[in-house]
Amino acid sequence: MSQILNIRRVAGALGAELSGVDLSAALPDETVAAIRQALVEHQVIFFRDQALTPAQQTAFGARFGPLNIHPYVAGMAGQPEVMEIIKEPSDKINFGGGWHSDMSFLETPAIGSILYAVELPEWGGDTLFASQAAAFEALSPGLQKTLEGLNAVHSASREYSAQGHSAQKRGAMKVAEADGYVGEYVHPMVLVHPETGRKALYVNPAFTLRIEGWKTRESKALLDYLFEHCRYEAFTCRFAWRKGSVAFWDNRSVWHFALNDYPGQRRHMRRVTVDPWPTTGKASIAAE
Numbered sequence: 001m002s003q004i005l006n007i008r009r010v011a012g013a014l015g016a017e018l019s020g021v022d023l024s025a026a027l028p029d030e031t032v033a034a035i036r037q038a039l040v041e042h043q044v045i046f047f048r049d050q051a052l053t054p055a056q057q058t059a060f061g062a063r064f065g066p067l068n069i070h071p072y073v074a075g076m077a078g079q080p081e082v083m084e085i086i087k088e089p090s091d092k093i094n095f096g097g098g099w100h101s102d103m104s105f106l107e108t109p110a111i112g113s114i115l116y117a118v119e120l121p122e123w124g125g126d127t128l129f130a131s132q133a134a135a136f137e138a139l140s141p142g143l144q145k146t147l148e149g150l151n152a153v154h155s156a157s158r159e160y161s162a163q164g165h166s167a168q169k170r171g172a173m174k175v176a177e178a179d180g181y182v183g184e185y186v187h188p189m190v191l192v193h194p195e196t197g198r199k200a201l202y203v204n205p206a207f208t209l210r211i212e213g214w215k216t217r218e219s220k221a222l223l224d225y226l227f228e229h230c231r232y233e234a235f236t237c238r239f240a241w242r243k244g245s246v247a248f249w250d251n252r253s254v255w256h257f258a259l260n261d262y263p264g265q266r267r268h269m270r271r272v273t274v275d276p277w278p279t280t281g282k283a284s285i286a287a288e
Contacts, residue, residue: 005034009042011237014131014254016042023047023246024056032063035248039112040195044129044249044256046239052116052246054082054270061114061272068103068110068273072160085115085269087260094267096258099130099231100206102251102273105156107185110251112274117245124262127239127247130255133200135230136190144199148190151212152203152223155184159206186212191252200253201230230255 006019018038021031038045052060058081061067067081073095076082087094103110115127136144160182189211191202205227210219239247249256 005031005038007038007042010046010239013134013235013237014043014129015046015237015239016044017046017048019048021047023050023060024052027060027063036064039248039250040193043131043133043254044237044239044247047246047248048242048244050116050244050246052244052270054079057114057116057270057272058082061274065111065274065277068275070103070273071106072156081272083271083273085267085271087262087267089264089266092263094258094260096256097260098206099128099204099227099255099257100159101132101202101204101255104154104187104202104204104251105159105182105185105207107183108276109154109187110273110275112248112250113256114246114248114272114274116270117241117243117268118270119266119268120241120243121262121265121267124259124265125241125267126259126261127241128236128257128259129239129247129249130231130236130257131200131253132202132230132235132255133193133198133253134235135226135232136199136201138232138235139229144190147201148188148199150189151186152189153184153186153209153212154207155209156182156207157184158209184209193252198253201226202252203227203230204255231257 004020008017009015010017016038018035021027021035035045054076058067058079069075069080070083073083076084085095102113139147187202189201189203190199192199203223203226208223210216211222
């Protein structure tokens, strides 16, 4: 029997909170389809008061596509698809502490990420989200047309290098530094969402190196302009976590930023990341 979802929008550009569903249960196809529709429409969706084991979170994520195993961050023993994102009180740098889109540095990037709150600081630790569809739609028609004809080069080489934010040592996370063979992959600078037809910018400060066919110096001015534009407050929403909260966002059209504003406190999250079904081929924007 399908569960009745209640959906409440939380901001103008993106974001909705869903209630009336237990994500630990074996959900019927109709409920999964309704959750997927809410994700596609609102770009990031939130759930409260969930109680998920790693296996249950994995089972839920697998309803939306194959699960990704991160190439640089070690997963849980026996469940490599589950990434434990932990900031210990002694850690100075958090994981995900900058605007980015998960896994855009892969040949076939992930379509979605599902983050579950295990332990939270007394205060702080919110996550910001930014709609790249709203960011694209706010551009002039002339710039939109120009960007639709361009591709960008993405790589993990900068973010996961020895100096990169993501590769910094943390007390409870094993993160490998990217070596010289991480690869560079080309993706359109504007993606057309396969389920809505809505266009979104697809560049981000963490993993986009340059515009294809342009020198890095030539690319910098345009990319810097887009990076500043894409995080404009009107395109964003902010999620205040509670224990048992879940956020599920669409990496094809959403940036996110984990705030590092809780010094001396512990924050423990678990993430599974959803890849496209293999039948979609190489295109990073393809739907299942």
